[in-house]
Amino acid sequence: LVALPHANAQTDPLPSWNEGAAKKSITDFVARVTTQGGTDFVPVPERIATFDNDGTLWTEQPFYFQLAFAFDRVKATAPRHPEWKTTQPFKALLDNDMKGLAAAGEKGLLQIVAVTHAGMTTEEFARTVLDWTSTARHPRFHRPYTELVYQPMLELLTYLRANGFKTFVVSGGGVEFMRPWMEKVYGIPPEQVVGSSGVVKFQIGASGKPELMKLPKIEFVDDGSGKPVGINRFIGRRPIFAFGNSDGDLQMLQWTAAGEGARFAGLVHHTDAEREYAYDRSSKFGKLDKAWDEAVKRGWLVVDMKQDWKTVFPFEK
Amino acid sequence: LVALPHANAQTDPLPSWNEGAAKKSITDFVARVTTQGGTDFVPVPERIATFDNDGTLWTEQPFYFQLAFAFDRVKATAPRHPEWKTTQPFKALLDNDMKGLAAAGEKGLLQIVAVTHAGMTTEEFARTVLDWTSTARHPRFHRPYTELVYQPMLELLTYLRANGFKTFVVSGGGVEFMRPWMEKVYGIPPEQVVGSSGVVKFQIGASGKPELMKLPKIEFVDDGSGKPVGINRFIGRRPIFAFGNSDGDLQMLQWTAAGEGARFAGLVHHTDAEREYAYDRSSKFGKLDKAWDEAVKRGWLVVDMKQDWKTVFPFEK
Ligand SMILES: [Ca+2]
Ligand SMILES: [Ca+2]
Numbered sequence: 001l002v003a004l005p006h007a008n009a010q011t012d013p014l015p016s017w018n019e020g021a022a023k024k025s026i027t028d029f030v031a032r033v034t035t036q037g038g039t040d041f042v043p044v045p046e047r048i049a050t051f052d053n054d055g056t057l058w059t060e061q062p063f064y065f066q067l068a069f070a071f072d073r074v075k076a077t078a079p080r081h082p083e084w085k086t087t088q089p090f091k092a093l094l095d096n097d098m099k100g101l102a103a104a105g106e107k108g109l110l111q112i113v114a115v116t117h118a119g120m121t122t123e124e125f126a127r128t129v130l131d132w133t134s135t136a137r138h139p140r141f142h143r144p145y146t147e148l149v150y151q152p153m154l155e156l157l158t159y160l161r162a163n164g165f166k167t168f169v170v171s172g173g174g175v176e177f178m179r180p181w182m183e184k185v186y187g188i189p190p191e192q193v194v195g196s197s198g199v200v201k202f203q204i205g206a207s208g209k210p211e212l213m214k215l216p217k218i219e220f221v222d223d224g225s226g227k228p229v230g231i232n233r234f235i236g237r238r239p240i241f242a243f244g245n246s247d248g249d250l251q252m253l254q255w256t257a258a259g260e261g262a263r264f265a266g267l268v269h270h271t272d273a274e275r276e277y278a279y280d281r282s283s284k285f286g287k288l289d290k291a292w293d294e295a296v297k298r299g300w301l302v303v304d305m306k307q308d309w310k311t312v313f314p315f316e317k
Numbered sequence: 318l319v320a321l322p323h324a325n326a327q328t329d330p331l332p333s334w335n336e337g338a339a340k341k342s343i344t345d346f347v348a349r350v351t352t353q354g355g356t357d358f359v360p361v362p363e364r365i366a367t368f369d370n371d372g373t374l375w376t377e378q379p380f381y382f383q384l385a386f387a388f389d390r391v392k393a394t395a396p397r398h399p400e401w402k403t404t405q406p407f408k409a410l411l412d413n414d415m416k417g418l419a420a421a422g423e424k425g426l427l428q429i430v431a432v433t434h435a436g437m438t439t440e441e442f443a444r445t446v447l448d449w450t451s452t453a454r455h456p457r458f459h460r461p462y463t464e465l466v467y468q469p470m471l472e473l474l475t476y477l478r479a480n481g482f483k484t485f486v487v488s489g490g491g492v493e494f495m496r497p498w499m500e501k502v503y504g505i506p507p508e509q510v511v512g513s514s515g516v517v518k519f520q521i522g523a524s525g526k527p528e529l530m531k532l533p534k535i536e537f538v539d540d541g542s543g544k545p546v547g548i549n550r551f552i553g554r555r556p557i558f559a560f561g562n563s564d565g566d567l568q569m570l571q572w573t574a575a576g577e578g579a580r581f582a583g584l585v586h587h588t589d590a591e592r593e594y595a596y597d598r599s600s601k602f603g604k605l606d607k608a609w610d611e612a613v614k615r616g617w618l619v620v621d622m623k624q625d626w627k628t629v630f631p632f633e634k
Binding site: 045048122166168175179183189190191192193197200201202209210212225226228229232233234235236237251254255258 | 362365439483492496500506507508509510514517518519521526527529542543545546549550551552553554568571572575
């Protein structure tokens with residue numbers, strides 16, 4: 001019997017994954033937990049899958065895309081802030097002085113995030129994000145940032161949902177930055193996006209209409225130990241499947257893997273400088289060090305992007 | 318043509334609601350937003366419905382059931398806390414000295430909540446809650462608290478879901494107290510329960526297994542202005558349908574009603590001392606005053622429990 005390529009493509013739920021141990025570990029796990037009467041069967045409501053976003057579902061280099069958004073917003077709104085011309089870290093950013101920006105450190109970045117993510121209603125912010133995703137372009141790929149999503153992971157999300165899983169994003173990124181576009185791009189609705197957040201205040205606006213105002217104060221950081229905490233807070237169930245790519249995902253993977261019954265924990269290892277980027281233990285964004293060691297020790301899946309992925313981005317096809 | 322009672326019961330999605338303006342306002346609204354091509358049509362993903370819990374889905378008299386849980390837990394664990402015999406507010410509670418307990422005020426209640434809701438893992442707490450719901454009995458109805466749910470509201474939840482709505486609880490109650498039983502009782506899964514919460518800490522436990530420890534510190538109060546904030550944080554979409562019963566729901570209803578397109582805002586008014594309880598403007602639990610005035614002003618539905626509900630509790634049938 002000859003399997004026609006077309007027929008194959010229709011029946012393979014993960015066509016952008018090369019055949020091998022990585023792909024097999026995923027399909028084996030899904031078969032185990034969905035087989036009625038099997039010892040590892042998991043009822044549909046318990047099939048919770050959580051995914052990190054930056055570096056797991058979309059690219060995070062040369063720096064987090066939310067930071068690119070914040071930088072672009074500073075530049076776009078600079079005419080309304082003449083004081084930025086002489087105040088750091090804004091001056092460095094407006095002068096494209098990356099050394100000066102680096103000198104401002106994390107404190108400088110937080111200042112930039114605060115002024116670009118607050119002082120407007122949640123609805124105004126969402127519109128700003130959607131405007132940016134439709135107009136901004138990635139410096140290397142010259143495409144909208146929302147096109148720099150991983151085709152194999154899109155297939156994995158669809159495959160899990162087709163098998164009764166509820167898919168969630170659990171990201172260190174800002175929840176208000178992610179929700180406006182994730183339903184369209186990942187098929188993940190706003191109520192299944194968990195992320196970091198700033199304080200929001202309910203008030204009756206100038207027009208007499210109620211509104212939610214974003215304040216320049218961080219409320220919750222959904223990273224590291226914050227991830228299992230965020231999962232508990234927002235989802236209220238322990239995932240049976242989790243995927244990340246960096247040390248910020250270690251506790252989410254530990255929490256997932258430590259549950260009773262069949263559990264799946266996976267990491268994306270960025271090994272493909274040609275098609276995407278190659279980085280791990282010493283990267284500034286998406287450092288993969290302790291979580292990698294733990295994955296090896298525990299037998300979690302570590303995806304080798306270069307080896308395991310036939311296609312990286314949807315636009316390659 | 319004669320409609321047989323049996324056939325009627327099958328086709329009426331809200332059989333415990335008496336015919337009248339209240340029932341009609343609900344079915345009219347659902348018809349409007351689900352009619353393809355109609356001016357008020359709302360796509361399925363946007364059909365978000367939020368419900369308060371205490372006094373809206375289940376009884377809240379003679380006091381909030383979560384308080385009954387906390388009191389019962391103090392009594393059950395008193396042998397491990399000999400110091401409570403001489404310390405307020407615990408002494409008053411153990412002596413059934415309701416006057417002394419009242420004298421301890423809100424501060425005393427918070428102390429009781431703190432000791433009964435913290436110092437254990439989230440999983441231990443969930444087991445404690447389920448043990449309580451299966452053994453504790455309501456002082457007037459002598460039934461498990463989870464049987465004191467409103468049959469008309471159960472039908473409303475089912476009816477909305479059958480029409481493509483996603484139903485959420487948005488309650489001032491503790492989220493960890495509600496999630497363990499709501500899926501079974503209301504058909505609402507943990508990830509669709511929004512509530513108040515305490516701080517939770519991720520740690521590697523004594524056995525080397527990761528765990529989430531509940532700390533005696535309040536993190537978020539999902540009441541009043543906190544309700545639209547909680548809706549934004551957990552759901553990330555504005556509801557098109559919301560139901561409450563007290564002033565703590567005012568801002569949720571305002572936020573819901575102020576959205577564009579068709580919106581539904583409703584209140585349960587407790588008018589039936591015989592079958593349940595009658596209370597409103599001067600009640601200690603579930604005070605309905607400002608929200609009632611606003612409902613009248615805005616034309617929101619105010620359900621008259623005595624008039625509008627054929628059945629109150631499932632066990633009456
Ligand atoms: Ca990441
Ligand atoms: Ca209430």
